[in-house]
Amino acid sequence: MRRLLRPAKAAASVAAGAAVLASLGEVAYADSIFSFRRQPAAPPPPPPPDAPAPAAASSGSSGFDPEELERGARALRQINGSRYAKLLFGLMQSQEETRLAEMAAEKVRHDIYWKVKEIEAKRKMGEEYRENLKQQSQIEAQRLRYEDELAKKRKQEEREAERRQDAELVRMQEIGALKREQARRATEQKILEQELQTLKERAKNDRETNKENAISNAKAKAHEAKLTEDYERRMLVELMNGEREKWLAAINTTFQHIEGGLRTLLTDRSKLVMGIGGVTALAAGVYTTRFVWRSYNFRCHKQ
Structure with missing residues (x-):
């Protein structure tokens, strides 16, 4: 396949040389000084992608055009027979060197471009990394602040709960102390009432006993006085009678x-x-x- 492509390239070069040779017919001489006006070279096309390679292979495999080869051979014979052959070959060589230099420069520009793109991409990646790191730092700081606030809030809630528990415990203790005091007072009141009732009953019993004793004593004394009076009366009567x-x-x-x-x-x-x-x-x-x-x-x- 490469052998088929090489004659095609040679034919193309020969055709280009023939075109140059035709253009040399229009060269002007002034003061016996040869001046050659060179056309500006077109910028090299960007490197072809790898995809068209199969197409070239397919075109080569499809067959070779003999007319192009004949035109190339005819142009080569014309060049060789021309008096400007050496100049033409020098020009072609200089054009090839220029083209190679331009291709090298284009490659350098291409490499520089991609290096710049790579540097720019790395710079963007660095900026994105710094931005991401900054965002992560901010997020981490926010998370730490949030966790700190949550911890403070949790501690405050725990302290509030402890204060409420302490207040509830104090209130329950006060209620318990009040209930114990009320129970103690009720017990003391009950004991006092029982003692008062006992004292009242005892006083009542004592009064009744004293009353009964007084009545008994009065009756006994009255009976004794009556007996004494009767005895004294009898004694007095007997004494008087005697x-x-x-x-x-x-x-x-x-x-x-x-x-x-x-x-x-x-x-x-x-x-x-x-x-x-x-x-x-x-x-x-x-x-x-x-x-x-x-x-x-x-x-x-x-x-």
């Missing part, structure tokens, strides 16, 4: 003495006055004795 005669004798003797005294008093004035005083004193003693006896009996009956 000593009636003595009393009568004494009374007779007394009246005899009184009669004698009266006679004496009637005859003697001073003795009369003394006798009246003695009788008065005797009467006062008798009445005093009766009053004392009645008062004693009244008190005994009252008790």
Whole structure:
């Protein structure tokens, strides 16, 4: 396939040389100095992609055009027969060198372009990496701040919960202490009421007992006083009955003495006055004795 392509390239070169040779006919001479005006070379086309290679292979494999080869051979004979053959070959060589230099420069520009693109891509990648790193740092900082805020909030909530628990515990303790105090007061009140009830019942029993004892004592004393009075009355009656005669004798003797005294008093004035005083004193003693006896009996009956 390469052998088929090489004659085609040679034919193309020969055709190009023939065109150059035709253009040389128009060269002008001035003052015996040869001046050659060179056409500017077209910029080299960009490197063809790898895809058209199969097409070239397919065109080569499809067959070779003999007319192009004949035209190339005819042009080569014309060039060889021309007096400008050497100049033409030099020109072609210089054009080839220029083309190769331009291709090398294009390759360098292409390499520089891709190097710049690569550097730009790396710079963009670096910027993107820095931006991503910055964003990651910001995200990490935000995450750390968020976690810190969450930790602070959690600690604050825990402290609030502990304060609420402590307050609830204190409140429950206060309620428990209040209930215990109320229970203690209720117990003390109940015990006090029981003691008061016991004291009341005891006082009532004591009053009833004292009343019964007083009644019993009063009855006993009244009975005793009555018995004593009866006994004294009997004794007095017996004494009076036993000593009636003595009393009568004494009374007779007394009246005899009184009669004698009266006679004496009637005859003697001073003795009369003394006798009246003695009788008065005797009467006062008798009445005093009766009053004392009645008062004693009244008190005994009252008790």
